[in-house]
Amino acid sequence: MKYCNTVFSGASSEVLSEGMTRAPVVTMPTVVHAAHLKKWIEEPQRIDYLREVFSSTTRFGKLQKVDATVAGRHVYLRFSCSTGDAMGMNMVGKGINTVMADLQQNHFPELRLVSLSGNMCIDKKPSALNWINGRGKSVVAGVTLTGDVVRKVLKTTPAAMAELNVTKNLVGSAMAGSIGGFNAHASNVVTACFLAMGQDPAQNVESSTCITQMELINNGEDLYVSVTMPSIEVGTIGGGTGLPAAKACLSMALGNIPQENPGDGARALARVVAGTVLAGEISLLAALSSGHLISAHMDLNRKPSTTI
Template sequence: MKNPLSIISYGKYDFINSLAIEKLESYHPQSNLELEKVPIQDPYSKNGQELRLNFIRQHLKSNVDYLSGEKTFNDNQSLKGNIENYIGMSQIPTGIIGPLLINGSSAQGPFYVPLATTEGALIASYNRGTKACRESGTITVITLQEGVQRTPTFKFKNLIDLAKFVAWVSENKEIFSILTRETSNYAVLNDLGISIEGNILILKFEYTSGDASGQNMVTICTDKICKYILSNCPIEPVYWTIEGNTSGDKKVTPLTTKVRGKKVTAEITLKRDVIESVLKTTAELLCQQWKISSSGCLKVGASGIATQTANALAALFIACGQDVACTGEAATAITRMEIDENNDLYCSITMSNIIVGSVGGGTSFPTQKECLELMDCYGPGKSGKLAEIAVAVCLAGEISILSAMSSGHFTSAHQTLGR
């Protein structure tokens, strides 16, 4: 069941409705003085670990028995559907940042975000970015579109056969929606795109997938539809495949104006004094560094304009049981910075391929479930919140790393924390 406050466009265009605007405008965040900060002392000692675990248990009222190592995983039967030839668990160090203050269409409040990484300086950088954002105000986050695609591809003897096939497919779209509903309790077929290249036909089936990330779900639904087509269409293709490698699945593609998963945009205006006190740079230098980095992305032909979004997403995905390979498409972003009329710095990020789930996949394993529960992102109805938190974390990280580069602290930070 769709959220009545949803502003998501289940089609080709970004959309925001009036109910979502009212929700965003009615949010009254806690003051910065009321927010409890993550204890950062003794970063490498047992005492420091206990301080943070006690903070999570007492302040966030969250269970972290598996994360802390007090309990260990032994339910091997629950691995079915997730892995084959199981031998054990790979342990990745997990840290926590926050609070990250968000006013979103799905995520509202202060969030403490778990990140799993072996890269020194990453947690410190993202925590500094969240502090700068928090002391400047609230990150506004809006989800604009939603859709997961599968692109079966068909080859024909010639264009005439292809044209007859397309004509039949176009007349039977409603049947495909019915087949989708019969195959999945959560998938909804929202769009069917057609792309023709000579005697090759690409059909792009676009679905929403509830609170699952949806790759397997849409594959199964599309396979059911394609088999119906092949059994009933009077024109038979020479060859067909369930995926023609054009959906953007686990690849960096220039889909920045479309959507794969969820398209989310976020903004924050950094106060000039906060930039100087927390980020140790100036609004002018930070904006200049963004311009240099943006032109660098263009020079090398990067898909999007961003510096380290993959860092945030990989660390969050590992901690929270997401498909880490989806970092390939999810990290595509467009960032923007400009000095406003008050000489503060406006910062934004838009990410079109945030493919996450709060159910299914690896979300129910013990440490992953604990990490999701830290953010109240486990279970049905929570995937939108997780997507908006992910994008807000990415924005905080972009601010922090560009600040470090603009101030000349990037190398020294990694010499201190990353070696």
């Protein structure tokens, strides 16, 4: 895969991997049949055949891999696919539906498709699977903040922000048993971006999984901040992206980013989302570490009093 880098006024980002997933669940006559299906699907020579069947339904979608999980007589087949500039769930669903029909007709007549989605996709729900393996676009973004900027602009210190990030975002979230919630408020930013740019707001659940890291560098003088987001699910075509307001916002967000090949737009949008989350994490952690969170809300977020 080609790695993609964009710099946002000092912050940089990379798309690490991409793949929209769908995981149908099937039932086989016995556990032995289920094991046979898993072994057959995962044989290295099968992927080219499955890719050919999948590609018969789409110009831009490409099947990347299939993982099979057995639970008794049930087999969950997690397909991962690239989808060009579309978020791609419908594209992937159509292709996999064709693959499942081919499997049943030509290879496993005893196979019974229970559902095109068996919840191992996993869509619109928190999941360790997405946290570990990713879904949609897996993105990392980072920036160096000089000590002068932290003190003069953010009104705190690099050491205070680094300490707070460990105690709140890392240890606090671990003590709460969080899955992918090792951040201050990534969901706030992801939801705003999704609503503005025509994305599926329900996919905020997995798209907001994020770990924020703040590290002292240059002998403790400066601060390096990064966010790692394994499952940002976005597209620049399809769905709500065609609405006038969404099109305008997408144009503003992506106007200066080259989009020469299919998929460049969606990858760029995922990097914009990660870069915006990065800024939001810096803002909130600075406000908390300086003790300005409530005073700022009181000063800036209250309706002015009216006189009669």
